[in-house]
Amino acid sequence: MPLTTLSNGRQAVIVTAADGATAIVYEQGAQVASWIPAGGKEVMFVSPNSIYKDGTSIRGGVPICWPQFSDMGAGAAHGHVRKAKWDFVEDGVGTVTFSLRVKPDDAANQWSIDAELHCIVNVSSAELSVAFRIKNLAESDASFNLALHTYFAISSIHNVTIHGLDNCTWADNMRKREKFAPEEIRRIDKETDRIYLDVEGPVTISDPQNARNIVIQGAGLPDVVLWNPWIERTQKFVDLVETGYLDFVCVEHGAIGKPVVLAKGQTWEGAQVIAVQAQTSSKI
Numbered sequence: 001m002p003l004t005t006l007s008n009g010r011q012a013v014i015v016t017a018a019d020g021a022t023a024i025v026y027e028q029g030a031q032v033a034s035w036i037p038a039g040g041k042e043v044m045f046v047s048p049n050s051i052y053k054d055g056t057s058i059r060g061g062v063p064i065c066w067p068q069f070s071d072m073g074a075g076a077a078h079g080h081v082r083k084a085k086w087d088f089v090e091d092g093v094g095t096v097t098f099s100l101r102v103k104p105d106d107a108a109n110q111w112s113i114d115a116e117l118h119c120i121v122n123v124s125s126a127e128l129s130v131a132f133r134i135k136n137l138a139e140s141d142a143s144f145n146l147a148l149h150t151y152f153a154i155s156s157i158h159n160v161t162i163h164g165l166d167n168c169t170w171a172d173n174m175r176k177r178e179k180f181a182p183e184e185i186r187r188i189d190k191e192t193d194r195i196y197l198d199v200e201g202p203v204t205i206s207d208p209q210n211a212r213n214i215v216i217q218g219a220g221l222p223d224v225v226l227w228n229p230w231i232e233r234t235q236k237f238v239d240l241v242e243t244g245y246l247d248f249v250c251v252e253h254g255a256i257g258k259p260v261v262l263a264k265g266q267t268w269e270g271a272q273v274i275a276v277q278a279q280t281s282s283k284i
């Protein structure tokens with residue numbers, strides 16, 4: 001069994017690619033918490049105040065938010081599977097798969113969905129891909145939202161610029177998801193909690209101080225949440241340090257604007273694919 005116990009006491013698989021890239025994927029939540037391209041820097045942010053215990057999602061990496069985003073449903077905010085213990089399925093060079101059987105009578109499954117979930121992680125120095133697959137095992141349609149809630153490590157929120165969202169209508173999570181017309185967004189300089197709808201191209205985080213662009217693309221996931229809690233809201237998170245907002249930005253590909261409706265017996269997959277490009281100038 002390739003699961004190992006890390007120094008924080010949690011079980012995880014350390015994935016190594018043929019080119020020397022590594023990733024860490026926790027059993028709880030099938031949560032990716034590290035991706036280091038060979039000879040490169042960590043791409044995932046994980047808060048030093050993260051709580052490592054049963055039923056608590058790590059503050060960082062790629063929490064899988066399903067079957068609901070935020071409070072858009074009857075169940076726990078961002079769903080329950082990010083806090084559940086997933087089953088290891090298989091691993092190989094640069095890859096690991098976890099699964100989770102979700103049954104209607106699970107106490108935490110307030111959506112009563114009957115399904116098998118898979119999280120498939122593939123890693124190399126060029127790319128990290130995190131795929132969420134669901135097979136509907138019920139006799140009726142399953143309807144759900146999904147977000148791959150990825151926390152990216154950055155040199156400082158003051159240094160980075162965001163590209164790829166200017167032409168999209170967005171809903172403000174801080175104003176009851178009221179919708180707004182497209183507008184340029186480059187720097188984040190205040191609390192930002194937006195759902196960009198129907199994003200077609202990649203989203204890029206340009207980080208000149210880290211000499212890299214992080215290029216993030218969704219597959220089957222049309223929407224993108226852009227989140228940074230900024231100064232005041234950060235203080236409300238027990239698992240973030242006081243200045244934690246400086247160190248990350250979340251770019252979360254998801255199916256949020258419209259729920260996915262999956263017919264009985266059908267399988268659906270959505271993924272986030274992340275690439276890192278060396279930067280020679282601050283322009284992208």
Ligand SMILES: O=P(O)(O)OC[C@H]1O[C@@H](O)[C@H](O)[C@@H](O)[C@@H]1O
Pocket residue numbers: 070077078149173193194225227252
């Ligand atoms: O504290 P949680 O449940 O992990 O959520 C963190 C944030 O997740 C983001 O996706 C939401 O847009 C924010 O509103 C939320 O605060």
